[in-house]
Amino acid sequence: MTALLKDVARHPSGRIGLAIFIVFLIAAILGKTGLTPYDPLMQDRVARLQGPSNAHWFGTDLFGRDVLSRLMEGIGQSFIISFFSVGVASLLGSVLGLTAAWFSGLWDGVVMRFMDVLLAFPAILLALLIITIFGPGTWTSVLAIAIVYAPIFTRVMRGPALSLRRRDFVDAARTFGTSRSYIMTRHLGLNLVAPLTVQITLALAWALVTEAGLSFLGLGTQPPNASLGLMLADARNLMEMAPWLLWVPAIALMLAVLSFNLLGDALRDILDPKTRRRLA
Amino acid sequence: MPYPIKRLLVFPLVMLGVAIFVFVAIRLVPGDAITAMLGTESGLLTPAQRESLSAYFGLDQNWFVQFWRWLAGVLQGDLGISTTYGQPVMTIIWEHFPLTLELAVLSMLIALIIGIPAGIYAATNKDRPSDLIVRIVAMFGQSTPSFVVGLLLVYLLSVGFGVLPEMGTFVPITEDPVANLAQMILPAITLGTAFAAAVIRMSRSTMLDILQEDYVRTARSKGMPRRRVIWRHALPNALIPVITLSGVEFGYLLGGAVLVEQIFALPGLGRTVLNAILQRDYALVQGSVLFIAFNFMIVNLLVDLAYAALDPRIRFESK
Numbered sequence: 001m002t003a004l005l006k007d008v009a010r011h012p013s014g015r016i017g018l019a020i021f022i023v024f025l026i027a028a029i030l031g032k033t034g035l036t037p038y039d040p041l042m043q044d045r046v047a048r049l050q051g052p053s054n055a056h057w058f059g060t061d062l063f064g065r066d067v068l069s070r071l072m073e074g075i076g077q078s079f080i081i082s083f084f085s086v087g088v089a090s091l092l093g094s095v096l097g098l099t100a101a102w103f104s105g106l107w108d109g110v111v112m113r114f115m116d117v118l119l120a121f122p123a124i125l126l127a128l129l130i131i132t133i134f135g136p137g138t139w140t141s142v143l144a145i146a147i148v149y150a151p152i153f154t155r156v157m158r159g160p161a162l163s164l165r166r167r168d169f170v171d172a173a174r175t176f177g178t179s180r181s182y183i184m185t186r187h188l189g190l191n192l193v194a195p196l197t198v199q200i201t202l203a204l205a206w207a208l209v210t211e212a213g214l215s216f217l218g219l220g221t222q223p224p225n226a227s228l229g230l231m232l233a234d235a236r237n238l239m240e241m242a243p244w245l246l247w248v249p250a251i252a253l254m255l256a257v258l259s260f261n262l263l264g265d266a267l268r269d270i271l272d273p274k275t276r277r278r279l280a
Numbered sequence: 281m282p283y284p285i286k287r288l289l290v291f292p293l294v295m296l297g298v299a300i301f302v303f304v305a306i307r308l309v310p311g312d313a314i315t316a317m318l319g320t321e322s323g324l325l326t327p328a329q330r331e332s333l334s335a336y337f338g339l340d341q342n343w344f345v346q347f348w349r350w351l352a353g354v355l356q357g358d359l360g361i362s363t364t365y366g367q368p369v370m371t372i373i374w375e376h377f378p379l380t381l382e383l384a385v386l387s388m389l390i391a392l393i394i395g396i397p398a399g400i401y402a403a404t405n406k407d408r409p410s411d412l413i414v415r416i417v418a419m420f421g422q423s424t425p426s427f428v429v430g431l432l433l434v435y436l437l438s439v440g441f442g443v444l445p446e447m448g449t450f451v452p453i454t455e456d457p458v459a460n461l462a463q464m465i466l467p468a469i470t471l472g473t474a475f476a477a478a479v480i481r482m483s484r485s486t487m488l489d490i491l492q493e494d495y496v497r498t499a500r501s502k503g504m505p506r507r508r509v510i511w512r513h514a515l516p517n518a519l520i521p522v523i524t525l526s527g528v529e530f531g532y533l534l535g536g537a538v539l540v541e542q543i544f545a546l547p548g549l550g551r552t553v554l555n556a557i558l559q560r561d562y563a564l565v566q567g568s569v570l571f572i573a574f575n576f577m578i579v580n581l582l583v584d585l586a587y588a589a590l591d592p593r594i595r596f597e598s599k
Contacts, residue, residue: 122535
């Protein structure tokens with residue numbers, strides 16, 4: 001793990017991605033623990049729609065709330081939803097993908113056809129449908145995004161697991177009488193950590209975008225709580241009067257997505273044995 | 281069994297899965313369709329009126345009967361009647377799909393026209409400053425969500441030029457191509473940005489791989505000019521993965537770009553489905569999702585076939 005972090009820090013785009021990610025992670029933690037410059041919900045009717053200043057670095061919004069504080073809370077909210085949804089999706093996808101590859105036959109067919117069904121839905125519409133069923137909220141967003149991305153993890157895990165299953169070391173383990181679950185977790189699972197890691201970073205980027213999109217449509221995080229998508233939606237009608245309301249969440253969202261994309265690129269280079277030689 | 285035929289065989293199975301999934305999912309949404317259709321006026325209905333409306337839309341039957349009736353209709357090309365529009369679902373889809381199709385085509389054109397030359401240029405100038413610039417631009421393009429691009433474009437246009445995009449009634453391309461393009465260009469650029477970034481990254485990386493292939497080196501050592509090697513030998517092969525990528529992206533775009541349609545107030549398929557979900561318009565949600573899934577799978581099948589046709593190695597490797 002530390003070795004991997006060192007490799008990432010040595011990779012040019014990995015370094016930038018990691019730096020941005022750490023800044024956002026700190027902002028997210030501070031935002032969610034309430035250590036923001038102002039209370040994100042505190043309204044100051046006198047200081048409405050003020051541009052960036054020393055008192056309010058990123059200005060204030062229509063209700064005089066501090067944009068920086070809201071941004072920090074929003075990043076925290078986006079991170080929580082993204083991490084949990086990608087966590088659930090990768091876990092679900094890994095279990096389904098591994099068991100589909102291992103048992104093959106009927107189970108494989110059922111799982112993969114069901115994943116085809118989910119993949120045939122446009123991502124945001126599938127998420128919308130799930131959210132309208134359960135009602136908007138943080139955990140509904142987590143569930144919706146997890147269901148949308150689980151099929152991708154299932155496919156990513158199944159493909160390599162299929163070829164690994166036929167390898168000699170798996171046969172050797174079986175002749176020793178190693179249990180199925182042990183082979184699946186230790187021999188297959190550990191060998192699939194590399195593609196899984198890359199996929200997780202990329203999925204985090206999509207999850208951030210999907211969460212922001214759902215909130216933008218009013219079906220994610222509910223006001224008065226802050227989220228990047230909600231801030232963008234609020235900025236829509238005020239962009240000429242108060243452009244910072246648009247720029248701040250737009251740039252923040254872009255940088256957050258960028259950091260995960262850069263990390264994903266770096267991890268792909270580092271974990272791929274072909275490019276690894278080139279880097280070394 | 282050849283792969284495309286296997287795909288064709290599972291096609292109806294997956295479509296049936298999509299149909300069942302969406303049928304059940306939309307019925308799990310709390311609230312009933314008649315109330316959603318009439319809004320506050322639904323309170324004025326007498327029980328008898330409510331019953332006759334339910335009977336008209338077939339909502340008085342249990343789920344199994346409703347599903348079989350609907351499925352039988354679908355197989356005969358009848359997707360049912362929308363509760364919000366009071367029109368056949370097929371009519372509504374054909375009204376909104378052309379816009380979505382046009383948007384998808386325009387964004388793909390923008391992506392390919394910008395993406396392929398930029399990717400090739402970056403690959404042939406590897407590690408020079410110009411390559412770095414292209415890569416950075418592509419990375420930013422890929423990292424900016426399309427609805428953010430849309431919002432920023434609207435802002436830049438309104439502040440920089442004092443004009444707002446035409447968001448009144450939508451003009452179909454068949455009525456007035458110029459007015460139509462004026463409305464469509466911003467949404468197309470919006471969707472084309474991330475698409476172009478993906479094309480740049482894909483064409484650059486495949487071109488780099490191909491430039492290291494033996495046949496490229498052979499052509500160069502024969503004394504063939506570099507430019508000719510790139511255009512005649514490397515480019516056609518480098519385009520294969522780009523075509524696959526573009527096809528898949530195109531398939532996604534045919535599903536409607538909900539957020540971008542929302543920002544630019546375009547009556548495309550995405551927004552229609554969004555509203556149908558919020559209105560619990562069962563028939564419209566079922567019909568349009570089925571239509572979208574059908575398109576998506578057809579496009580993916582065509583992409584696979586094109587891939588096999590373009591790359592002889594795959595064609596002859598049939599298992």
